[in-house]
Amino acid sequence: MRLGVLDVGSNTVHLLVVDAHPGARPLPAHSHKAELRLAELLDERGAIAPDGVERLIGTVREALQAAEDKGCEEVLPFATSAVREATNADAVLARVKDETGVDLQVLTGEEEARLTFLAARRWFGWSAGKLLLLDIGGGSLEVAYGIDEDPDTAVSLPLGAGRLTSGWLPGDPADSADVKALRRHLRAQIARTVGEFSRFGRPDHVVATSKTFKQLARIAGAPGSGDGLYVQRVLSRKSLEEWVPRLAAMTVPERAALPGVSEGRAPQLLAGALVAEGAMDLLGVEELEICPWALREGVILRRLDHLPEE
Template identity: 45%
Template structure:
């Protein structure tokens, strides 16, 4: 039985996920191992990883790869998200990781991440769902994709991620005055309004949110509700109510709020502001939280390629980003 693996190296963790195809299952989990990272604490004002940050990535990748002795028989794709992709010393980080671990980290551009998130979301809801609008708030960027088929009709990636907004507007994660929050909202709205052909949640569109940011905000909103509410749905009105709660607390206090993890507490306010602006710009009154995103899109396409399914990962990546070898990084 063929297996596929993805090593996802992000700001907060290096996560190795191995799955296999099995009759009756889209993909069946085989193995998962997470190594915690705190790369946001190792970035300078320009987004460059310091030496301690690079060393932590080297250790995390080595530990993740060593965690599964069966990995040698697995088709594995290792990639780094925006915290490394957008770093001025990206090439140095990739080179050092390869030299120490033998693992070549690839980087996917934002539009490719948006496409893969859509692929995963489409598989998760099924073809009968009709038109999809997929929103993903990451640390460095925001991804938006929409379409009616297996592949999206439009993809967008914008440098408005929660970590970036925290760095530029909310140093230390501390909320400014009410006027300061208003200025951030105006900035986000202006950036989103400038996007040509930004997809909207037209009638009949199913809006899915694929990110930890939306997932944690949905949990916070559900916990604050007077009656039982689903943690898999987040209404814009609920999100509006969460912003002042997050703004009134410092990161240490936010980490004690329902749904907000300690390692994401500092950027949780920025994440809420970005999610709010994104839903408003796309005219989405509510989103459904989807547990699958870019990583699962990669796994799905790699499994399809292993079974010689037409339109596997190489053909999509070559068409959209010019990369033809899924094992070679930039």
């Protein structure tokens, strides 16, 4: 069957269309993406501004049309931290449903982490042993650990690259005092959760998902997307520690000129690098491997698991 998964995230609204059936890997058929940056469209009360709501409704309509054009039998719509934490979330969700017919399911941070973990487990398989997963989104950082498909523990922290950039790094290039303050803040947040994971022992394999980690691995020398989906891509803490001060000294246009870094993501790359560095350091990770599958694939896999057998 052809499924669409509609991901209303903090940075983008992304429709992923796949051909899938139980027991087989989902095959991407189409991708429709719009950079909405909901996390940056909040007013002083933490509500999504009227203009942001209108843009969201228009973007959802466009995604639905794309899903229909591509022959999707079902669309799985969900929203993450930007909508979840908006003070007017209920009103926004009602407007979207009234005007588009889409009932956005708001995932909790823990659900995000668990579904992303499922995708990583399916990608790497049982031979990967105990997995530690890291995912940096626009609004939050997810960490999960376990040996099965459902992790033993999963947490979500408000340490997304977009959120931190808008709240802590207003300058271009970033002010060194702001960078130090952000580094101190995020490390204190991460340190509170370390005990949740250390009690389970060292993982056999550490993996990371998200555009942020992919871009950090790319600028640190990992193969580009043109080399294919199945090429191993790794990121070491040593390389990351060398890149953080370089990124801090760059302007946004200079970051956008780096290999694999998009213009839209360049402003957030420094904050994302600081989160990645802090998480790897405090969790004792020397090297991690990039996983091509993430939350959207986890949502699809969970749906396939609940389809009746033919």
